[in-house]
Amino acid sequence: xxxxFRRVFFAVLLLSASHNLLAxxxxxxxxxxxxxxxxxxxxxxxxxxxxxxxxxxxxDQAIVILQALLDSRLYYVKSNGQLLLVDSSGEPDSAxxxxxxxxxxxxxxxxxxxxxxxxxxxxxxRSLISRAQISSKHKSQRMAAAQNLLKSSDDIDRAxxxxxxxxxxxxxxxxxxxLVRALMQLKADQTEERIEGLSALDxxxxxxxxxxxxxxxxxxxxxxxxxxxxxxxxxxxxxTDIEKLVSINGYIENLxxxxxxGAVLLLAAIGLAITFGVMGVINMAHGEMIMLxxxxxxxxxxxxxxxxxxxxxxxxxAAFLVxxxxxxxxxxxxxxxxxxxxxxxxxxxxxxxLILQQAVRSIFSPLNREVATPDWMAGTxxxxxxxxxxxxxxxxxxxxxxVLAVLALxxxxxLFGLQMRAVTMNRPMASSMGIKTGWVxxxxxxxxxxxxxxxxxxxxxxTNVGPNLGQAYIIDSFMxxxxxxxxNLWGTLVGAMTLGVANKIFxxxxxxxxxxxxxxxxxxxxxxxxxxxxxALKGRAVDNG
Amino acid sequence: xxxxxxxxxxxxTKVLAMTTLAAGISLANAADTIKVGVLHSLSGTMAISETTxxxxxxxxxxxxxxxxxxxxxQLEAVVVDPASNWPLFAEKTRELLEKDKVDVIFGCWTxxxxxxxxxxxxxxxxxxxxxxxxxxxxxxxxxxxxxAAPNQQAIPAVDYLMNDVGVKRWVLAGTDYVYPRTTNKIxxxxxxxxxxxxxxxxxxxxxxxxxxxxxIVSDIKKFGSAGVKTAxxxxxxxxxxxxxxxxxxxxGVSAEDIPVVAFSVGEEELSGFDTKPLVGHLAAWNYFxxxxxxxxxxxxxxxxxxTKDDKRVTNDPMEATYIGFNMxxxxxxxxxxxxxxKVQDAMIGISVPNLTGGMAVMNKNHHLSxxxxxxxxxxxxxxxxxxxxxxxVPGDAWTDYLPESKNLISDWTAPxxxxxxxxxxxxxxxxxxxE
Numbered sequence: 015x016x017x018x019f020r021r022v023f024f025a026v027l028l029l030s031a032s033h034n035l036l037a038x039x040x041x042x043x044x045x046x047x048x049x050x051x052x053x054x055x056x057x058x059x060x061x062x063x064x065x066x067x068x069x070x071x072x073x074d075q076a077i078v079i080l081q082a083l084l085d086s087r088l089y090y091v092k093s094n095g096q097l098l099l100v101d102s103s104g105e106p107d108s109a110x111x112x113x114x115x116x117x118x119x120x121x122x123x124x125x126x127x128x129x130x131x132x133x134x135x136x137x138x139x140r141s142l143i144s145r146a147q148i149s150s151k152h153k154s155q156r157m158a159a160a161q162n163l164l165k166s167s168d169d170i171d172r173a174x175x176x177x178x179x180x181x182x183x184x185x186x187x188x189x190x191x192x193l194v195r196a197l198m199q200l201k202a203d204q205t206e207e208r209i210e211g212l213s214a215l216d217x218x219x220x221x222x223x224x225x226x227x228x229x230x231x232x233x234x235x236x237x238x239x240x241x242x243x244x245x246x247x248x249x250x251x252x253x254t255d256i257e258k259l260v261s262i263n264g265y266i267e268n269l270x271x272x273x274x275x276g277a278v279l280l281l282a283a284i285g286l287a288i289t290f291g292v293m294g295v296i297n298m299a300h301g302e303m304i305m306l307x308x309x310x311x312x313x314x315x316x317x318x319x320x321x322x323x324x325x326x327x328x329x330x331x332a333a334f335l336v337x338x339x340x341x342x343x344x345x346x347x348x349x350x351x352x353x354x355x356x357x358x359x360x361x362x363x364x365x366x367x368l369i370l371q372q373a374v375r376s377i378f379s380p381l382n383r384e385v386a387t388p389d390w391m392a393g394t395x396x397x398x399x400x401x402x403x404x405x406x407x408x409x410x411x412x413x414x415x416x417v418l419a420v421l422a423l424x425x426x427x428x429l430f431g432l433q434m435r436a437v438t439m440n441r442p443m444a445s446s447m448g449i450k451t452g453w454v455x456x457x458x459x460x461x462x463x464x465x466x467x468x469x470x471x472x473x474x475x476x477t478n479v480g481p482n483l484g485q486a487y488i489i490d491s492f493m494x495x496x497x498x499x500x501x502n503l504w505g506t507l508v509g510a511m512t513l514g515v516a517n518k519i520f521x522x523x524x525x526x527x528x529x530x531x532x533x534x535x536x537x538x539x540x541x542x543x544x545x546x547x548x549x550a551l552k553g554r555a556v557d558n559g
Numbered sequence: 560x561x562x563x564x565x566x567x568x569x570x571x572t573k574v575l576a577m578t579t580l581a582a583g584i585s586l587a588n589a590a591d592t593i594k595v596g597v598l599h600s601l602s603g604t605m606a607i608s609e610t611t612x613x614x615x616x617x618x619x620x621x622x623x624x625x626x627x628x629x630x631x632x633q634l635e636a637v638v639v640d641p642a643s644n645w646p647l648f649a650e651k652t653r654e655l656l657e658k659d660k661v662d663v664i665f666g667c668w669t670x671x672x673x674x675x676x677x678x679x680x681x682x683x684x685x686x687x688x689x690x691x692x693x694x695x696x697x698x699x700x701x702x703x704x705x706x707a708a709p710n711q712q713a714i715p716a717v718d719y720l721m722n723d724v725g726v727k728r729w730v731l732a733g734t735d736y737v738y739p740r741t742t743n744k745i746x747x748x749x750x751x752x753x754x755x756x757x758x759x760x761x762x763x764x765x766x767x768x769x770x771x772x773x774x775i776v777s778d779i780k781k782f783g784s785a786g787v788k789t790a791x792x793x794x795x796x797x798x799x800x801x802x803x804x805x806x807x808x809x810x811g812v813s814a815e816d817i818p819v820v821a822f823s824v825g826e827e828e829l830s831g832f833d834t835k836p837l838v839g840h841l842a843a844w845n846y847f848x849x850x851x852x853x854x855x856x857x858x859x860x861x862x863x864x865x866t867k868d869d870k871r872v873t874n875d876p877m878e879a880t881y882i883g884f885n886m887x888x889x890x891x892x893x894x895x896x897x898x899x900x901k902v903q904d905a906m907i908g909i910s911v912p913n914l915t916g917g918m919a920v921m922n923k924n925h926h927l928s929x930x931x932x933x934x935x936x937x938x939x940x941x942x943x944x945x946x947x948x949x950x951x952v953p954g955d956a957w958t959d960y961l962p963e964s965k966n967l968i969s970d971w972t973a974p975x976x977x978x979x980x981x982x983x984x985x986x987x988x989x990x991x992x993x994e
Contacts, residue, residue, distance in 0.1 A: 086838070086938060102938070104938070104939065130943050132935055132943070133818055133839045134724070136815050140815070221783075221784030224784055225784055225785060225786030225787075226786065228785055228786045232786075267777060268774065268777075271773040271774055271777070274773060275771050372602060375602065379610075380601075380602075380606035381607055381610075381830065382607065382798070382801065384830070386833055387833065392809060393809065393811065394810060394811055402810065404806075404809040404810060405809075407809075476770065476805065477798075477802045477805075478798045478801045478802070480607060481606075482768070482798065485768075486768050517771075521774045521775075522774060525763065526763075526764070526766060526774075527765065530766065
């Protein structure tokens with residue numbers, strides 16, 4: 015009864031809404047409401063045509079509807095075809111009428127259906143919306159619109175761009191618009207226009223400019239290459255100049271990639287630099303400590319789903335505690351009985367790693383868990399259009415250096431650090447000075463494991479959070495520590511960064527698989543030459559180790 | 560200490576004796592049941608994908624038993640764990656066939672595990688249903704392939720990109736092992752036969768579990784800025800997909816600029832991460848959870864109630880398992896026995912409903928005729944079906960696009976009765992499988 019009433023009510027509402035709009039421009043063309051209504055039953059090609067018509071409607075709501083369609087937020091009620099705007103969660107609670115913007119309540123998930131879009135429709139919609147937003151009040155919207163117009167410079171009017179340019183007050187947006195104009199000039203009939211366009215494109219780093227230029231160069235037939243020689247040569251020099259600049263930026267980008275990979279290796283290895291480097295324990299379960307840290311991040315996010323950004327901050331100490339405690343437990347129960355027996359330690363810790371993996375599989379299921387990335391970690395930091403640095407890697411580089419600095423402080427400036435160094439340098443002497451060497455061992459192992467847990471928080475932002483997470487990093491971690499020099503934090507830093515950059519230098523030359531092999535061979539040769547790694551410890555500790 | 564040792568020993572003997580007794584009892588029971596072997600990894604790297612298929616088989620067995628079993632007997636599932644360890648797959652198969660005497664095996668995921676099982680099922684005349692899309696170039700009398708052959712996934716996907724999206728430049732990216740290498744070899748020669756120049760094809764391989772995609776994604780970006788539409792055909796497998804897609808999103812490669820079509824990414828893989836930045840990237844399969852249809856709705860409902868979790872997704876290899884299981888039960892009923900040789904003959908021509916509507920048919924080459932679908936990733940981790948083949952596509956065991964298998968066909972009915980029959984020389988065993 016109630017539903018029936020509601021349906022009738024909506025039908026009336028819809029009729030009156032479309033009636034109002036119809037009355038406004040009944041004599042010119044189908045109204046916004048009518049056009050939008052047709053979206054429901056149209057196929058993708060028809061939708062693109064409808065979107066064009068909708069964009070022409072003299073109504074601010076048109077762009078809102080197109081934007082909602084682009085973002086997959088445009089829904090309709092299955093029973094009566096009422097168009098709805100829904101927020102990005104897709105929950106029917108947030109539904110509004112697409113024209114009146116009044117909240118619509120009482121709808122279930124199954125009562126509404128999304129109006130689908132595919133890639134080519136998205137491209138068309140973006141271009142339509144850009145045309146409207148080029149006159150937006152907000153600079154960021156105008157910039158995004160201008161960059162989008164670069165992609166679709168083929169189907170815009172010259173006059174439209176000239177108008178936008180005349181209106182534009184911001185230099186950076188105007189610069190992009192000038193490029194759009196220049197790309198259009200390449201297709202002009204007059205030679206002067208094309209030459210002007212070419213010179214305006216000089217040094218522009220946008221990929222669309224390169225695409226446009228290559229297309230322009232390809233359009234020359236063999237005769238034209240002779241008859242329009244100047245133009246052809248100008249186009250080619252412009253393109254080579256741009257490509258030179260792009261390749262310089264490419265080298266910088268590659269270096270950044272190397273440092274970013276180095277930072278990941280550093281994070282993964284830094285805990286091992288303590289357990290293996292300082293204590294000499296061959297800890298095969300190190301990777302699982304990283305994995306526990308990543309799972310802690312997942313659990314923390316489950317507990318505070320509303321605050322994704324904050325959850326990462328909370329996860330850092332939480333992961334340190336969880337992995338650290340597990341580390342202390344392992345040391346007290348297993349490893350302390352095996353000091354001085356590296357082979358048994360290796361086997362025992364390998365066993366522990368398998369137990370931990372299967373435990374996680376049983377508790378959390380073998381499927382990967384979803385760890386959300388906060389918005390401030392997504393996307394890129396644009397230096398120029400050919401050099402964009404990804405935010406998440408930048409944060410991880412900074413984070414890894416911070417962890418290293420804090421650890422160095424703990425080792426050099428605290429009592430615990432002093433005791434730890436004393437125990438590793440000369441155990442009997444430290445013991446006779448009243449240091450409880452057993453507890454120092456346990457805490458040192460806990461510290462190393464805890465730092466591995468922190469690495470897990472960072473890695474959860476880059477890769478899978480699954481039971482096998484740790485295995486992917488264990489070999490790399492050992493490589494870094496051995497290469498950098500056992501027992502030396504600076505060695506770990508230099509080792510990680512060198513391996514990261516070396517990997518990225520080899521990769522474009524030889525492919526990812528060969529690059530890894532080459533780095534491995536390089537390390538083997540290096541260890542032959544310098545068995546103690548880059549920065550070898552000197553003095554007593556070496557002989558005891 | 561010594562006493563303890565003796566004690567343990569005697570305990571062990573007791574346990575051993577009891578197990579033998581138990582085994583004896585279960586042997587006695589065996590006469591009344593039809594045994595279904597389940598050979599999927601429940602631990603190790605592949606557990607992530609294969610555990611689901613184990614559950615699917617158990618669900619189907621349970622349902623069949625509710626309907627009164629098969630030929631008046633109850634079905635009994637025998638689950639073993641080959642632990643993602645390829646040689647162990649062969650050992651476990653031998654155990655299933657010799658010790659447990661199962662009548663049929665549902666199992667394997669990776670091609671290398673299938674290759675390891677193959678000689679054992681052939682030697683002991685077992686029956687294996689393989690439910691995963693694979694590289695083709697193989698046909699065995701003892702194996703029924705219910706996943707897609709390359710012409711049921713890779714080739715239609717490339718056709719869609721070429722004809723409907725207008726792609727002219729191709730990146731073939733894959734994990735470094737047999738399935739991607741063979742598939743890419745087939746695709747490369749297919750693309751070249753369609754007039755794509757070698758400079759417009761970029762091929763890239765990465766190790767299993769690769770996690771640092773920065774350089775490769777940046778290379779793809781550069782390769783794609785040459786002014787012609789570029790697409791990535793991805794045969795990247797397993798865990799490496801998540802960091803790959805994350806890097807794509809981070810470097811701002813959107814599906815509108817450079818779409819990625821994947822052959823190993825389904826609903827289950829997507830359930831592990833946030834899909835918002837991936838909207839519009841593509842996958843080609845024979846089944847999507849979002850497909851409309853009565854059968855599909857019923858299957859999803861059954862899966863949710865079996866797993867007691869209504870967030871669990873369904874995927875293509877599950878559909879392949881579903882089809883395989885239903886075909887087997889139908890064939891057993893038709894043959895009137897679960898005897899392997901009789902069921903093998905009865906299988907040919909059996910047809911059962913697809914979950915996407917229409918019927919799947921088992922062909923003479925032990926491959927299915929199925930529809931091919933292309934879907935775009937949505938915000939909720941589901942696929943929106945944007946394209947599908949007009950009718951069904953018969954699976955081709957030996958691809959027509961590689962010179963070494965061009966003339967080969969597989970036909971397991973008289974008079975040919977051969978897995979690699981050369982139509983040019985009219986002999987069986989014309990060529991060795993490309994590995």
